[in-house]
Amino acid sequence: MAFGKVNDIDDGCFYDCENHTLSNWILRELRSNHAGETGAVAIYKGILWLTRDPTVIRFAEEHLGSERRHLAAIEGILPPTKRSSLLLLWRIAGFLVGMAPAMFGPRAIYVTIEAVERFVVRHYDSQIECLAHNSAFPLLRAQLEWLRSDEHAHQCEARNLTESHLTALERVWVRLVQLGSYAAVTVARRI
Numbered sequence: 001m002a003f004g005k006v007n008d009i010d011d012g013c014f015y016d017c018e019n020h021t022l023s024n025w026i027l028r029e030l031r032s033n034h035a036g037e038t039g040a041v042a043i044y045k046g047i048l049w050l051t052r053d054p055t056v057i058r059f060a061e062e063h064l065g066s067e068r069r070h071l072a073a074i075e076g077i078l079p080p081t082k083r084s085s086l087l088l089l090w091r092i093a094g095f096l097v098g099m100a101p102a103m104f105g106p107r108a109i110y111v112t113i114e115a116v117e118r119f120v121v122r123h124y125d126s127q128i129e130c131l132a133h134n135s136a137f138p139l140l141r142a143q144l145e146w147l148r149s150d151e152h153a154h155q156c157e158a159r160n161l162t163e164s165h166l167t168a169l170e171r172v173w174v175r176l177v178q179l180g181s182y183a184a185v186t187v188a189r190r191i
């Protein structure tokens with residue numbers, strides 16, 4: 001989905017709007033979004049690297065296409081100089097988060113994806129909520145709403161495929177995935 005260029009962050013209205021706090025906040029959030037979508041692409045690559053289940057392959061290929069579109073959209077508005085310096089780390093971490101459950105079969109993959117997407121939906125939710133109080137960035141808000149809607153669809157799809165309640169071990173894994181996602185977002189906002 002194309003939103004056009006929100007602006008050139010180096011000399012556009014991010015710095016002309018006389019609200020430098022908001023400008024810095026947007027840059028940090030976009031950096032974390034870009035890192036997250038980079039990790040999401042890598043998650044599906046990790047799944048596809050290991051799985052031989054045709055249903056999972058179809059699921060992962062569809063989601064991979066979607067995550068690549070998300071990443072391209074964010075790259076369209078966030079200049080390379082403003083992106084996280086740790087992209088290699090996010091790629092490796094994402095690949096491992098996809099590959100690890102793929103060793104245990106489809107259910108572990110769907111449980112993991114549901115956990116990741118639930119975190120991502122909340123992440124975009126919080127940004128949309130913040131921007132709701134500011135009318136200066138309608139294109140950015142539209143982009144975030146599109147991203148949230150896609151991620152919510154991914155979450156629902158994975159939850160429907162999980163079929164039954166989580167075991168104690170799965171709950172521990174879900175917690176680890178969500179704590180890891182939280183730590184990654186916190187770091188990517190800064191570096």
Ligand SMILES: [Fe+2]
Nearest residue numbers: 037040067070
């Ligand atoms: Fe995404």
Ligand SMILES: [Fe+2]
Nearest residue numbers: 117150151154
């Ligand atoms: Fe997603």
